[in-house]
Amino acid sequence: MRVVVQEEPFDFGREAQEFATGHSNMGAIVTFTGVVRDADQGGMDRMVIEHYPGMTQKALEKIAAEAVSRWDLGDVLVIHRHGELRQGDMIMMVATASRHRVNAFEAAEYLMDYLKSRAPFWKKEYTADGAEWVAAKDEDEDALSRW
Amino acid sequence: MRVVVQEEPFDFGREAQEFATGHSNMGAIVTFTGVVRDADQGGMDRMVIEHYPGMTQKALEKIAAEAVSRWDLGDVLVIHRHGELRQGDMIMMVATASRHRVNAFEAAEYLMDYLKSRAPFWKKEYTADGAEWVAAKDEDEDALSRW
Amino acid sequence: MDVLYFAWVRERIGIPKEKVETGAATVMALVEELKAREERYEVAFSDLSALRVAVDQELTDFDAPLEGVREVAFFPPMTGG
Amino acid sequence: MDVLYFAWVRERIGIPKEKVETGAATVMALVEELKAREERYEVAFSDLSALRVAVDQELTDFDAPLEGVREVAFFPPMTGG
Numbered sequence: 001m002r003v004v005v006q007e008e009p010f011d012f013g014r015e016a017q018e019f020a021t022g023h024s025n026m027g028a029i030v031t032f033t034g035v036v037r038d039a040d041q042g043g044m045d046r047m048v049i050e051h052y053p054g055m056t057q058k059a060l061e062k063i064a065a066e067a068v069s070r071w072d073l074g075d076v077l078v079i080h081r082h083g084e085l086r087q088g089d090m091i092m093m094v095a096t097a098s099r100h101r102v103n104a105f106e107a108a109e110y111l112m113d114y115l116k117s118r119a120p121f122w123k124k125e126y127t128a129d130g131a132e133w134v135a136a137k138d139e140d141e142d143a144l145s146r147w
Numbered sequence: 148m149r150v151v152v153q154e155e156p157f158d159f160g161r162e163a164q165e166f167a168t169g170h171s172n173m174g175a176i177v178t179f180t181g182v183v184r185d186a187d188q189g190g191m192d193r194m195v196i197e198h199y200p201g202m203t204q205k206a207l208e209k210i211a212a213e214a215v216s217r218w219d220l221g222d223v224l225v226i227h228r229h230g231e232l233r234q235g236d237m238i239m240m241v242a243t244a245s246r247h248r249v250n251a252f253e254a255a256e257y258l259m260d261y262l263k264s265r266a267p268f269w270k271k272e273y274t275a276d277g278a279e280w281v282a283a284k285d286e287d288e289d290a291l292s293r294w
Numbered sequence: 295m296d297v298l299y300f301a302w303v304r305e306r307i308g309i310p311k312e313k314v315e316t317g318a319a320t321v322m323a324l325v326e327e328l329k330a331r332e333e334r335y336e337v338a339f340s341d342l343s344a345l346r347v348a349v350d351q352e353l354t355d356f357d358a359p360l361e362g363v364r365e366v367a368f369f370p371p372m373t374g375g
Numbered sequence: 376m377d378v379l380y381f382a383w384v385r386e387r388i389g390i391p392k393e394k395v396e397t398g399a400a401t402v403m404a405l406v407e408e409l410k411a412r413e414e415r416y417e418v419a420f421s422d423l424s425a426l427r428v429a430v431d432q433e434l435t436d437f438d439a440p441l442e443g444v445r446e447v448a449f450f451p452p453m454t455g456g
Contacts (some may be wrong), residue, residue, distance in 0.1 A: 013164025020159050020237065021181050027184040030177065030255075034456055036176040037246065050382055052448060055432035080455065090167065092456060099184065101375070104288075105256050108177075112248055112456055118434065120448075121455035122382035133383050136452035143249075147172050181375055199367060202351035222347055227374065239375060248326055248456070265353065267367075268374035269301035280302050283371035 001068060001076050004058045005051065007083040013088055019077050019095040026074040028104040034091040034114055043127040051082040052120035063065040063114040065114060071107040073098050078111065082121065113143040148215060148224050150207045152198065154230040159237055166224050166242040173221040173244035175251040180258055181238040191234060198229040199267035212259040218254040220245050225258065229268065260290040279290040295360070300369035303345065306338040320346070321347050321366060322356045338368075346371055366373075376441070378405075380419070381450035384426065387419040402428050402447060403437040420450075427452055 005012070012033055013029045020029040038044045065078045074097040083090055098104040115121075123134040151157070159180055167176040185191045211223045220243055227239040241258045245251040262268075270281040297314045299307050318324040325342070328335040339345065342356060348367040349358050360366070378395045380388050399405040406423070409416040420426065423437060429448040430439050441447070 011164075012167050013160040016163040016178065017158075017160025020182065021235070022180075024235070027182050029182060031180075032177040032248065032252070033164065034165065034248070035170075035174050035176060037172045050385075052379070052381055052429070052450070054433075054446070055190040055429055055448070058432060059434075088168070088171070091178045101179065101181070101259055105179070105252065105259075112252075116456040117453055119455040120381070120429070120450065120453055122451065123454045124382070133451065134454045136454050139454070146266050189371065197304075199298070199300055199348070199351075199369070201365070202348055202367070205351060206353075263375040264372055265375040267300070267348070267369065267372055269370065270373045271301070281373045283373050288371070 001061075001064050002078070003057060003064055004079045005056045006061065006081060008081070010079050010081070010090065010093070012056060012093055015077065015079065015093060016029060016095065019075070019097065023074045023097045027050070028098050028101040029095065030101075030104040030108040031093060031095045032108050033093045036087050036089045036091055037083045038087060038124045038128070039127055039132075041127065041129075045128065046124070047085045048124045049082045049085065049091070050122045050124070051080075055120050056080070056082075059119050060115070063111060063118065066114075067096070067107045067111050070110070071096070071098060071103040073103065073107055076107065076111070078115070080115065080119065080121065110147055113147065115141070116140045129139045148208075148211050149225070150204060150211055151226045152203045152207065153226070153228060155228070157226050157228070157237065157240070159240055162224065162226065162240060163242065166222070166244065169199070170244045173246060175245050175248040175253040176242065177248075177251040178242045179239060179255050180209070180240045183232045183234050183236045183238055185234060186274055186279075187231045188274065188276075192273045192275065194232045194273070195271045196229040196232065196237070197269045198227075198237070202267050203227070203229075206266050207262070210258060210265065213261075214243070214254045215256050217257070218243070218245060218250040218253055220250065223254065223258070227262065227266065227268065257294055260262045260287070260294065263287045264291060295363060295366045297328075298367040300367065302370055303368050307334050316360070318355065318360055320356070320360060321349065321354070321358050324360060325356065332366050344370060364368065376444060377446045378409075379446065379448035381448065382452055384419050384449050388415050397441070399441055400427065401437070401441060402430065402435070405441060408439065408452045423450060 077095040224242040243254040
C-alpha cells in the first residue's frame with residue numbers, strides 16, 4: 001500500500017506500469033486518473049487545491065487500508081496532488097490489484113467515492129470572472145451509501 | 148476509439164499515459180489490465196490464447212462502439228493479445244475516458260464483461276500435468292445481465 | 295461454405311477448417327449432417343449447450359439460416375479478457 | 376487549542392489558524408463562543424449544515440467533546456478526487 005500527497009506532478013504512465021507489474025499472481029489491475037477539466041461554466045484559467053496537511057495523509061491511508069481489507073486486495077496505490085493545476089493536468093490517481101476483476105473495480109470505485117467526500121481537499125476554480133470554490137455534489141455524498 | 152489485436156506484448160505504461168493525456172476535457176480515465184496469473188490448480192507453466200482472426204477485431208470494435216454510445220465516452224481503447232503468454236504477462240487492457248467518473252468506471256466494466264464472454268478468445272493453460280482449456284464461468288455469463 | 299473450429303472443438307474434430315458442400319437450411323441441420331459423417335463430429339457436437347456458433351463472423355444461435363452464408367464457426371464459450 | 380480553517384471558511388474568517396483559550400465542552404460550544412466574538416465568525420458559522428469539523432485530524436460532528444483535544448478544524452464539504 002502506498003499513499004502519496006504531493007504538490008509536484010506525477011508520472012502516471014510510470015506509476016501505472018510499476019503498479020501493474022509489481023504484484024505476483026494478481027490478475028486484475030484497475031487504475032483511475034482524475035484530470036483537470038474546464039469549469040462547468042467554462043473559461044477556467046487554473047485550479048488551486050487546498051488541503052489539510054496534518055490530516056490528509058492519515059485520512060487517505062485509512063481509506064486505502066479499508067479498501068484493502070474489504071476487497072482482499074494485493075495492493076493499492078493512491079496519489080493526490082495539491083496546489084495549482086491547469087486544464088489537462090492530472091489531479092490524482094488510484095490503482096488496485098486483485099485476483100479478480102470485480103474486486104479490483106469495486107475497490108477503485110470505493111476509493112474514489114471516499115476520496116471525493118472524505119479526504120480533506122478543496123478545489124477552487126479561477127476563471128476570467130473571478131474565483132469560485134467547487135461545491136460538493138449531493139450525488140457524491142449519496143455515492144457513499146453504496147458501501 | 149482504438150482496438151488492437153496482436154501477438155506482441157504492449158507497453159501498458161505508455162498506452163495508459165498516452166490515453167490519459169490525449170483527451171481534452173475528459174476528467175475521468177479508467178484503465179483495466181488483465182495479467183496472467185497461476186492456474187486455479189497451481190503449477191502453470193504457460194498459457195496460450197487462441198482467437199478467431201476474421202472475427203476478433205470486428206467483435207471488439209462492436210463492443211467498444213456500444214460502450215462509447217451508451218456512456219457518451221470521449222474515447223475508448225482496447226488491446227488484446229493472443230498466442231503464448233507466461234505468468235505476469237499482460238493479456239489485455241481497456242481504457243475509457245469520460246467527463247464523469249461513474250461513466251468511465253461503468254463503461255470499463257461493461258467492456259470487460261463483454262470481452263470475457265463475447266469476444267472470440269479461448270485460453271489454454273499448460274501445467275506439468277498437461278494442458279487444459281479454461282472453462283467459461285457461469286458468473287461471467289451472468290455478469291452480462293447487468294447491462 | 296467454410297466451416298471453422300476453435301479450441302477444444304478444433305482439437306476433437308482434428309482440423310481448424312474445412313470446406314463443406316451442404317444444402318442444410320440452418321446451422322442445426324449442418325450440425326446433424328456433420329454428426330452423421332464420423333464419430334469425431336458426433337463427439338464434438340454431443341452437447342450443443344457447451345457450444346457457440348458464429349455465422350459469417352457474427353455470434354448467432356443454432357436456428358440461424360445458412361442461405362447465402364460463406365463461413366460458419368463452432369467453438370466453446372469464450373474466455374477472453 | 377489550535378483552531379484551523381480551510382477553503383471559504385478560512386477566507387471568511389480571514390486567517391488559516393489561531394490559538395483559542397476555551398473551556399467549551401463540545402465543538403458546538405466552541406462554535407457559539409467564536410460566533411459571539413466577531414461578525415466574521417458569525418458569517419462563517421451561519422449555516423452549520425454547510426460545514427464539516429475535524430477534531431485532532433479525524434472527521435467528527437458538532438457534538439464531539441473537546442476535553443484533551445489539541446486541534447479543531449472547520450471547513451466546507453470536501454471536494455477531492
